[in-house]
Amino acid sequence: MKLKATVSAIALGLGLAMGGGSAMAEGELHLFNWGNYTAPDLIEAFEKAHGVEVTIDDYDSNEAMLAKVKVGSSGYDVTVPSDYMVKIMIEEGLLLQSNPHEMENFQHIGDAFRSPYWDPKREYSVPWLWGTTGISVNTNFYDVGGAPNDRWSWSIVMDPPEELRGKINMVSEMNDVIAAGLFYLGKDQCNDNRDDLRELNDLLQSAKEHWRTIEYGIIEKLTSLDVYASHNWNGASMRARLQIPEIVYVYPKEGLVGWADNVVILADAPNVENARLFLNFIMAPENAAMMSNFARYANSVDGSEQHMEAAMSDAPEVNAPNGTPTPTFIPPCPREVTELYTKIWNNLLK
Amino acid sequence: MADAVTQVDTPVRGASSPSPKGRGFDVKRLPGFATVAWMCLLVLYAPMLVLVLFSVNDNRSVTIWTKFSWRWYEEVINNEGIQHATVLSLKVAVVAMVVATAVATMAALATTRTRAYRGLPVVYGIINQPLMVPEIVTAVATLSFFALIKQATGVTGLGYLILAHTVFCIPFAYMPIRARLEDMDLTLEQASADLYATPWRTFRRVTFPLLLPGIFAGAMLAFVISLDDVVISLLVAGPGESTLPIYIIGQLRRGVTPEMNAVSTIFLAVSILLVTFFFVLARARK
């Protein structure tokens, strides 16, 4: 009796499982995006406009997404890699040349993002959102001032003042932490000069003593006062400020990393036409505004400002104040450099 | 079984016996053990209480209490993503649990209480293999392997994810069943066989009921391990196959909302209700 029930349960389960996926409806789009990053109203609007049903799955790092896409047959149509990852994916032949620059709404794209290093002619990718990686500081504990000044420096985390010691979080990303260190030392990025790296290694080792954590979950760490300052993305800093108004986003004077996420169509996408529709759709100003309003990052579409919430259009995190450095978009470093970075990173976290 | 045992420890010894057992001595009791057990239970449920509390907290932050509100439950009701992920997680976990437990029980029967035969260590090694590889590696290996199959056959679907889960559930189900079998004695089964029962009958009437607690424990472990899996699911899942852990890990980097607390509370409440229901049902039947 019991066994029979078990067997039929298995059969039923497997049957459901196998059958469930193979029934592909017309008009689908499989979007693979960072978690908590896709505005629900944007997807709703797209579904309504084109009669396409969208499924959304999340990933938590460019590398996880790459691994999944690279082995093939992932089943996704559209993903959202960051700048350097777009370049990698193009070189690996993973992307469809969809020529977004010929699409109707491309005219709305701002000049700054029309020919980035990772896709100079915009043959593969459409800008999604972009931002910078700077420092959030809770000014209740350490006053850095509200406008750019001399204290807006990487020294806040690399050689922290007494008030912040032991209350600092760093982003858990090897490349971002090392980039911050190199900015502070005034050295080149993607650096393989051993003397520079030795200096960097010593700097990070001594700074680590003052760091409480090297992790994500930054908004929670800041708002729960687990830390008073954190290496942070601008949009996350804004979200934290909406809870604690004294949190200031610092653009370090030595320079800071900029990043830009892009929507691309995969070479083996099952629903190419719908994917094209989606790329064109998000370049419309009113749609780009929805993305920004949700995720709290800037988009690259001219004219989207008039559709944005007031909180967004005058946020200092999104609209960099005068006197702050231009963000640097760092291309993927060569393997040899990554190997050196990895050793420094492992040594730091050992 | 247990009742038979309790009858054994009742015979009263003479007062002259120097045994430490006095009148009313309970051979089963070990001092302090009950305290530890209750303490464990308290500790196990403390995070659950926190979770329930913060699911009705108005604040967006998952760390600071402001005021009571149903806000996050409303968001869950409106959030198809979470609902879809929860249902999918359950579906995968139930199927993986059932298959893994059945397979593990069979394997346990064949690998315990026999003379050591050639190949036994190998079989044992194979069954426990999924335990021994870090998740991320199993994930990359399975991902590459499934991609090959998908390219060759063109078949896609949830089956792959379920299969991957089943594999790592097997050793977790196998261990308690094996432990149970190992110290089960053979006399009852032999008696049954002596009474001309077929092996199948012996299994159903004697071995299986004796084995049930082990199977139960194994099934529970398999269920839990499947529900918790992050890394393998993350890489193996196809489009529209995001389980709850994938959904949560995706949020981790950009900030988790208390919706997760609300979902977990609903989940917790349903499981407690179900268990109570079965308990009452069992009582009523007796």
Place this chain on the structure above:
Amino acid sequence: MSTSVPETGATAAQSAERRAVRTRWLLVSPAVVIIGCVGILPLSIILLYSLLEPAEYAGVVWTFSPEAWMGLVLERDIFDDTLGLSSAHLTIYTRSILQALFTTVLTLIFGFPTAYFIATRPAKERNIWLFLVTIPFWTNLLIRTFAIMLIVRDEGLVNHALINIGLIEKPLAILYTDVAVAIGLVYAYLPFMVLPLYASMEKLDFRLVEAGYDLYANRRRVLRRVIVPLVKPGVIAGCILVFIPSIGAYVTPRLLGGGKNMMLGNLIANQFGTSRNWPLGSAMALALMGLVMIALVIYVRNVTAAGQKSHG
């Protein structure tokens, strides 16, 4: 007469033996086939990866290289290029093993009494107790870990309670330390100890325990000399189920440890992520698997040998 009887006896015994062997393989084959096809076959891909060179961004290039295997413990110093032991890797290995051992011992200390307590409840109550112990684990590990973080935070329940009863004046920094990781791992793996222990204690023969008391043993001696040996298979199963997964634990050390100190799981995961060295990650994983496998085989040999002794 004298010749035919033993002969038929022998053939009967032989065919019974053959049947037993067939049943055995039939029973074991589904598990072996599933794991063999979906668990071990893919691992050969990993073995292949470990012998190749890393590709520029992700994956491998098809050139043979023993570099990954050497990279397990050796590394070229980035400053003076001398080949030496990799102190980073060795420190991380040691930390992981110690943390996993510690977790195993603690879960055993808490799990053993709990399992024993459940196993000695009246038969009807036992399943309820088991459910009570497992229900918290149906909530996702990540969520449970967040809840633990709330409890051990500087402003969390534990610190509030300790300050209120006057034990401490300033909050203890528990969160983001190795202590927090230990708490999290013990919490995460407790059922993996309790359930196998319970499965083997549930049928503990208390006549033997009573015999122990009759032989003038006190409780401690009975526990050590009678109960523990009887439930040894459960103890070993539990230890394996806790030790091995906690060596490769990934989520808990990150969230509760604050990411400042890596564990083996994180180190390996990084090789497949930002460090872009799949061969090294593969080699590390295979080495870990090899070590654990050897330990397990030794264990099986011992257990089956002991089993034969006691049955014979």
